[in-house]
Amino acid sequence: MNALEEAVWGVLHTVEDPELPITITDLGLVRDVRVDGERISVRLVPTWTGCPALDVIRERVRGALLALPGVREAAVEYTYDQPWTLERLTARGRERLARHGLDVPRRRFAEPPVCPYCGSRDVALDSLFGPTLCRGTYLCRACRNPFERLKPPADP
């Protein structure tokens, strides 16, 4: 990895998702980076195709790349050749989401939800469609708290 490529990854690690407290690298959005002289291309994997944050993220990444010394052009595009899955989340990303009060399934949506406040599995689905496309809402019967759960695109 040359110095510019390292700098590009360094800056990608600082770009935050606009809807959740997590960086785009911890969320697993970055598919690959190509450095060609002063030209950078970054391909991103969307979590949800209709997510309204996609344009914001693209502009944040472009802006961050163009601010790097030695970068003249930055192309940022979304790719669909490999889907986003829960496996793309880093351990640190999971931890940040958990601290934010989200239940995050380990590998599959079909796993039983767990209340992030008291750890109970005695929970009920409130709605598959929560405050953003990537979150569902639940109620914990044990501690009586409402909570949210990260909703990945359905299990294949």
Added chain:
Amino acid sequence: MPGALATIADPAARAAFREWLLRAADDELIIGHRHSEWTGFGPDIESDVALSSIAQEEIGHARAFYAQIAADEGGDADALAFSRPLAEYRHGILAERPNGGWERSIVRLVLYERYDAERLRLLGASNQDPVAGLARTLLREERYHALFADAWLTRLSGGSPEGHRRVQTALDAAWPDALGLFERTQADDALAASGLLAAPPDAQRRTWEASVRALLEPMGLVIPSALPGEGGRRGRHTPEFDRLHAEMTEVWRSDPEARW
């Protein structure tokens, strides 16, 4: 990034595949617009948010399909979505019908989501990247729409006799339009001949009907016998679409060059 069409050498096959992408995009845009009309009017807060989210996803899917076409033809997704003459829209009539009561939107959602899933499976199994990858991704997102629709249909049809009767009436009204989604044009014949899809397009009609029957009949609902209400795939729409289109494009028309 090249789009979906550049790699298809045969002009007839390319035109047919474009027509399929346009149908998918237009179906999603128009039904998404109808779903968005529930924002603020859903029967409870969860359903209101659900239909608004489903609308947002469908319009996002439309944008992704339009972008595939635009990548090879110049222009952009917005221009394709908003600036074509009405007769160039290829969505099924089902998508443009006014919402009416909640049970009508739920019945339409049930029928449409199963249709869309069959289409995405066909596209996803084709060798046409990047559309195939996009279709496989969308199929996983659409799954939640079907779960929502099925749960509501179960609730409405299994409630009072009045509820059941209203669902049956909605089904009777929607059925010809649902069959119209499968309207066959020259594009389908050309696509079948091209071998671009893993199965001929009309194979999806049989799997769709089997899947719909398996859901509806155990609820005591009667599948109507009706002729398909066609026209949409050839650009023949109802006056309701004129009104929808005028409203949908109002902001865009006020300044087509605006950047947001």
